[in-house]
Amino acid sequence: MVKKTFVISDMHCANCVMRLEGLEDDLPGIRYIRGSYHRQTLEVEFDETQLSEEQLRAAIARLGYTAQA
Amino acid sequence: MDPLWMVALITGLTTGGLSCMLVQGGLLTTSLASQLEAELRTRKPARSGQGTRGSAAGRNLLQPILLFLGAKLFAYTVLGFALGALGSVLSLTPGMRGALQIAIGIFMVGNALRMLQVHPVFRYFNLEPPARVTRALRRKSKQATGLTPLVLGAMTVLIPCGVTQSMMALAMGTGSPLLGAGILFAFTLGASPVFFGLTYLAMRLGALLEKNFARVAAAGLILLGLWTLDGGLNLVGSPVSLSRLPRMVAEAVSPGTGLQSFSASGDGGISPFARQDAVPVSDKITIEVGDNGYTPDRVRAPANQPVQLQLVTRGTYSCSRAFLIPSLDLSALLPARGVETLDIPPQKPGTRLQFTCSMGMFTGVITFQ
Numbered sequence: 001m002v003k004k005t006f007v008i009s010d011m012h013c014a015n016c017v018m019r020l021e022g023l024e025d026d027l028p029g030i031r032y033i034r035g036s037y038h039r040q041t042l043e044v045e046f047d048e049t050q051l052s053e054e055q056l057r058a059a060i061a062r063l064g065y066t067a068q069a
Numbered sequence: 070m071d072p073l074w075m076v077a078l079i080t081g082l083t084t085g086g087l088s089c090m091l092v093q094g095g096l097l098t099t100s101l102a103s104q105l106e107a108e109l110r111t112r113k114p115a116r117s118g119q120g121t122r123g124s125a126a127g128r129n130l131l132q133p134i135l136l137f138l139g140a141k142l143f144a145y146t147v148l149g150f151a152l153g154a155l156g157s158v159l160s161l162t163p164g165m166r167g168a169l170q171i172a173i174g175i176f177m178v179g180n181a182l183r184m185l186q187v188h189p190v191f192r193y194f195n196l197e198p199p200a201r202v203t204r205a206l207r208r209k210s211k212q213a214t215g216l217t218p219l220v221l222g223a224m225t226v227l228i229p230c231g232v233t234q235s236m237m238a239l240a241m242g243t244g245s246p247l248l249g250a251g252i253l254f255a256f257t258l259g260a261s262p263v264f265f266g267l268t269y270l271a272m273r274l275g276a277l278l279e280k281n282f283a284r285v286a287a288a289g290l291i292l293l294g295l296w297t298l299d300g301g302l303n304l305v306g307s308p309v310s311l312s313r314l315p316r317m318v319a320e321a322v323s324p325g326t327g328l329q330s331f332s333a334s335g336d337g338g339i340s341p342f343a344r345q346d347a348v349p350v351s352d353k354i355t356i357e358v359g360d361n362g363y364t365p366d367r368v369r370a371p372a373n374q375p376v377q378l379q380l381v382t383r384g385t386y387s388c389s390r391a392f393l394i395p396s397l398d399l400s401a402l403l404p405a406r407g408v409e410t411l412d413i414p415p416q417k418p419g420t421r422l423q424f425t426c427s428m429g430m431f432t433g434v435i436t437f438q
Contacts, residue, residue, distance in 0.1 A: 012186065014195065014228060015093075018203050025207070034200055038192045 001031060003045045004053060006060065006067040011037050016065070023059055027051055042067070073248065076293075077236055077256040084290050085256055086263020088184075088232040093141075093225045093264075133218040138261045140222030145233075146254040148226050152241040153249020163393050163400065163427065166242055167304030170429060173238040174298025177290055180235065184287035195234075202227050232290055239297070300429030306395030308421065313432060316367075354435065355379040358389050358403060363424070366433030372418040378411040378435075391427030400427070 011017060017035035020042050024030040029050030035042045044056060060067040179194035206224055209217060229237060236256045240249035295311060302310040309317070352371055357364040358380050370376045380392055382403050393400040394413075403409050416422065416437040425432045 012184075013230075014197060014203075017197070018207050021200075021203060022207050037195065037197055040189070040192075 001045055002048050002053070003032075003043070004056075006042045006044070006057075007040060008035075008042050008060065008065050008067055009040050010065050011035070011040055013037065019063055020060065020065065023056075023063075027056065027059055073239070073243065074251045074255040076296075077239070077252045078259040080232065080236065080293055081256040081259020081261075082263065083259075084293065085230075085232045085236070085260035086267065088230040088290070089225075089260050090264055090267045093228060093230065134265055137218035137222035138264060140219045141225050142254065142257045142261065144223040144226045145257040146250050148237065149240045149253030150246045150250035152237055152253075153243055153246040156241040156244035156249065157246065163395055163398075164305055166244070166427070167301045167306075167395070167429060169238070169242050170297055170301030170304060172301075173235060173242065174294050174296075174301055176238065177232075177235040177294030177297060179294075180232070181287040181290035181294060184290070185284065232293075235290070235294070235297075303423070303425040303429035303432045304393070304395060304427075306423050306425075308423065310429075310432070353377045353379065355381060356433070358382045358385050358392065360385055360389065362389055362426075362431035363433045366431075367436070368433070369436050369438055370413070370416075372420065372437040373415050375415055376413040376435075376437075378413055380409045380411065382406055382409075389426045389431045392424065393427055394422055394424045396422060 008016075008020065011020070014037055017037050020035045021033050023044075024033045027046075029047035030044060031047065032045035033043070042060070046056065057067045176194060179191050182188070183191035183194050206221070206228065209221060209224070233256070236253060240252045243249050243252065299311040303312070352374055354368050354370055354376060356366075356368070356378065380401070380403055382390060382405060384406055385403070386405060390403040390405070391400070392403055392409075392411075394411075397413070399411060399413070401409050401411060413422070413435075418438055420437040422435040422437070423432065424435065
């Protein structure tokens with residue numbers, strides 16, 4: 001398991017958080033996901049044997065957001 | 070109609086619909102898309118998936134959208150009733166209501182600045198729902214049943230947008246369950262046409278357009294926030310408020326402009342004079358209380374002696390009937406028609422007594438000399 005916190009500075013409302021947290025329904029291997037509009041972050045704990053960080057970043061980008069390190 | 074309901078309705082029509090759409094629209098559109106995809110899969114199992122959202126928009130959408138909006142309207146009306154009841158239990162004094170209203174005004178302007186992304190600190194003006202709530206809502210929105218829009222519509226009370234949160238605070242500030250329910254009913258009703266129309270568009274719109282919606286909604290919210298803040302300042306008896314600013318400037322430039330004195334005539338009638346002059350001021354002041362405020366709204370009275378303030382209503386139904394002098398903690402709920410007399414104790418020369426309606430919307434001042 002890997003725990004990673006992405007800074008997503010283009011979240012602009014609570015709905016953005018919900019959209020991003022919805023990734024747990026679409027991607028395999030996500031054990032925990034929690035977004036914060038206040039902090040502009042997305043915390044993800046995932047199984048790297050099922051999901052790579054690149055795949056995660058790409059999925060975030062597909063939703064229209066930019067994941068910074 | 071009470072002006073507050075009207076304000077809530079107009080707020081809903083102008084900024085509320087756009088702002089709610091940003092936060093809650095995603096739920097509805099996801100639910101609609103899931104429903105349409107499910108229908109399509111049932112009919113043509115081989116052709117499910119992408120492309121459904123766009124092509125299906127406009128088909129079979131009326132019923133779920135109406136269910137969603139109807140449930141939302143009902144849920145918010147109940148919420149308004151509960152908030153109004155809570156406000157009444159707390160039995161807020163005018164000063165506390167004023168302070169609450171000032172806080173609401175700051176909250177609204179802060180939310181607008183958040184929407185305009187002025188500074189990261191303003192993000193804290195938007196309350197984040199708990200993760201459990203957002204997860205439940207998200208899961209529900211992906212279920213494709215006929216009841217889903219109904220449940221989601223009612224559950225939008227759990228994720229109010231910034232403007233809605235402001236209206237909720239306003240409903241609580243009234244301290245009346247009926248007025249609270251009325252405010253949130255009018256607001257949600259007002260927001261419904263915009264929500265309805267935009268739902269069609271939202272099936273195709275991305276984050277780019279949402280940002281423009283936010284800008285429009287934020288501009289409206291700033292105006293409304295300043296209006297609320299102004300009411301709060303009037304309610305706490307502040308000598309300075311935004312609505313009185315032009316008048317204060319005019320007075321500073323040309324002292325006495327618009328000030329009215331009352332001469333004591335034999336029959337107790339009034340003779341208002343448009344400008345400051347040598348006419349002796351009367352110990353009996355008469356003010357007409359109308360739906361749109363007080364006439365005259367600037368009067369003079371003699372200092373160092375008791376003064377009788379006669380408030381005349383002739384079919385008045387707005388909040389101007391709830392008359393208040395904050396600094397004396399003197400208030401009266403006037404009848405729709407009739408005359409109510411308030412006794413004002415002796416005041417020192419130069420004292421300026423601000424008077425206002427219970428919501429701080431209509432104001433005036435009595436100057437003692």
